[in-house]
Structure formats: structure tokens, C-alpha cells
Amino acid sequence: MSTPLVDSWRLKIQHKSGFDYAGPVSSSYNEARMWPRNETHQAVLDARVEVWPPARTYRYEDYWGTVVTAFDVHAKHEALTVTATSTVETLPPGDLIDQGEGAAWDELALPENRDRWYELLLATKRTGLDGELTGIAADIRGAHATPHAAALAVCEFVRGEVAYQAGATGVQSDALHAWTQRKGVCQDISHLTVGLLREMGMPARYVSGYLHPSPTAAIGDSVVGQSHAWVEWWVGRWTAFDPTNGVPVGERHVVVGRGREYGDVPPLKGVYAGPQSTGQGVEVTITRLR
CATH class of the missing domain: 3.10.620.30 (C8orf32 fold)
Structure with a gap:
């Protein structure tokens, strides 16, 4: 069995965020930026974004290349919760530039x-x-x-x-x-x-x-x-x-x-029709799997 060349980590991340409202909200239109990127120093092995109340979601990359999960909620609700769960393989810093290097x-x-x-x-x-x-x-x-x-x-x-x-x-x-x-x-x-x-x-x-x-x-x-x-x-x-x-x-x-x-790049933003928000909750739990 070959030995890994670098000490990569495998991290599981659960990010829960949402809003509470002072009364029933009739509709809301939201964007979540909680989906990690696939790139040179990290690989997304699994990712999902779940919404409560249930809503159909769709994903796209915005102008800056961030994955956006967009969704509308048209059922009356007094709270909105978005839970993003992902497993990501990450690498150490790698090839760093010396202080005297790089563009002049x-x-x-x-x-x-x-x-x-x-x-x-x-x-x-x-x-x-x-x-x-x-x-x-x-x-x-x-x-x-x-x-x-x-x-x-x-x-x-x-x-x-x-x-x-x-x-x-x-x-x-x-x-x-x-x-x-x-x-x-x-x-x-x-x-x-x-x-x-x-x-x-x-x-x-x-x-x-x-x-x-x-x-x-x-x-x-x-x-x-x-x-x-x-x-x-x-x-x-x-x-x-x-x-x-x-x-x-x-x-x-x-x-x-x-x-x-x-x-x-805000993790969660949106607009809604209804009474004022009474607060936003955020919980992030990270587990090192490897």
C-alpha cells in the first residue's frame, strides 16, 4: 500500500443558520453560500443543503465563482432554517512563495x-x-x-x-x-x-x-x-x-x-414579506474524520 505524500485532513462540516420572525411570514426569497468549492487544495467529497420549511433548491455559481443555493418559501412560516453538511478533503499550505519571490x-x-x-x-x-x-x-x-x-x-x-x-x-x-x-x-x-x-x-x-x-x-x-x-x-x-x-x-x-x-459572500441572505426578524442563529460543528 502506498503512503500518502502529504498529510491531508478530512473534515465534516455542519453549518446551521436561519431566522426567527415576530409572526408568520408569507413568503421569502433566499440565497445560501455554504457549499465548499472544489479546487487545488481541497476536494468536496459530499455536500448537501437542506431547508426548513421544505423548499425546492437550485444551485448556480455567482459572478465570483461561489456556489449559491437559491430557494423560495411560499408556505407561511415563523422561522427559517438552512443546514449545510459537507465532507471535504484538505491539504497543507504546500508550495509557498518566498518573501523575495513573486511579481515585482x-x-x-x-x-x-x-x-x-x-x-x-x-x-x-x-x-x-x-x-x-x-x-x-x-x-x-x-x-x-x-x-x-x-x-x-x-x-x-x-x-x-x-x-x-x-x-x-x-x-x-x-x-x-x-x-x-x-x-x-x-x-x-x-x-x-x-x-x-x-x-x-x-x-x-x-x-x-x-x-x-x-x-x-x-x-x-x-x-x-x-x-x-x-x-x-x-x-x-x-x-x-x-x-x-x-x-x-x-x-x-x-x-x-x-x-x-x-x-x-454572506452565508445566508434574503428578502421576505412579513413581520420583522427577531434574530439570526448560527451553529457550526466541525469533525476531523482523518
Whole structure:
């Protein structure tokens, strides 16, 4: 029997999310982005999305390549629950770029590269910077010979300045809010990192997915996991890094979607006719199977 060349992990993820309403809702129209992607460093072995009340679902890939499960509910309901269950094979970080490698600053400035990644160079509602942060971006860029080295320095800087604190902000928060209070969650830390990278002229993406919380997870144990966010930047090729934890993206990470910011990849969103929502619940359970 051959021995595996790499230490892959196999993760089972159950993500349950939904809304409670103050009274009966007559209809709702929803999109869930909870289906992991098949790509180089991960393989989806099994996935399904279940809806309650029961509804017919259909899937498509959105503009950014994220798998969307869309569904309408036309029966009266006072709560909506979406449960996504998947089994994913993941790999360690693999072929990492050295700090002195990757595209040079003048290559990033070429018209063909700026045109190609134009949308990923623009500030958005959640990634915009103020004058202080713009100056910091210029200083970090000026101190590093290559874009890749500068990108790693940005991740180190943000992690050192903004403390991770669960519940410190909400999904509508932005990079400036997290910077001002010097604390936030992974979405905020990723928004701030993406904003600084783009300010330096580097194409950058916001990545949404899951993270197993323990590097030494025992096989078979189920733990409370989390929806997670990290970043990718382009220096001749895309490279991924988790600024919240200060590590390259590897076997503990599962990619669901990418975009300019959180607004492109929310796990669940929709519109409905009826009384106001009284809250949204989220539960993520992750089990290492191998």
C-alpha cells in the first residue's frame, strides 16, 4: 500500500443558520453560500443543503465563482432554517512563495495587470481606509522590495494592532471601525488587510469559509467550529494567508467563496414579506474524520 505524500485532513462540516420572525411570514426569497468549492487544495467529497420549511433548491455559481443555493418559501412560516453538511478533503499550505519571490512592483502596475484585476484593486464600503491607514500602507510598501514581502508585513502589522475579540463587531462593521477600536473579528481583520493591500496596488480578495480551531485535533471529535475569513493577494499567482491567526491557509481551512468583501459572500441572505426578524442563529460543528 502506498503512503500518502502529504498529510491531508478530512473534515465534516455542519453549518446551521436561519431566522426567527415576530409572526408568520408569507413568503421569502433566499440565497445560501455554504457549499465548499472544489479546487487545488481541497476536494468536496459530499455536500448537501437542506431547508426548513421544505423548499425546492437550485444551485448556480455567482459572478465570483461561489456556489449559491437559491430557494423560495411560499408556505407561511415563523422561522427559517438552512443546514449545510459537507465532507471535504484538505491539504497543507504546500508550495509557498518566498518573501523575495513573486511579481515585482512594476509588474503589478502594468496596464494589463491593473485591467485584469481592476475590481480587486478598488476600495469598497467595508475595506475603505482613512488618511492614517493610507500613510501606513505607503510606509509598508516603501520598506519592502517585493509585493509579497509587503503583503506578509501587512498581515503581521494588522494582527499586532487589532486584537481578535469575538462579538466585538457585527457583520455590517468595516475596516475603519475595527481599526479605531483596535479589536474585531476575523471579518474585520480581513477587511483591513485587504484594504491595505489594495492601497499598495496589490489585487486582493476576501475569502469566506470555515476553520477547524485546533491544529492538533483528534480524529472523530466534534468541536464547535466557526465561519471564518482570510485573504488572498496576487503577485503573479494567488497566495492565501490567514491574518487573524498569522498562518498560511492549510489543512484546517475550507474555502466556500471569494469576493471583494463580506457583502459578496454572506452565508445566508434574503428578502421576505412579513413581520420583522427577531434574530439570526448560527451553529457550526466541525469533525476531523482523518
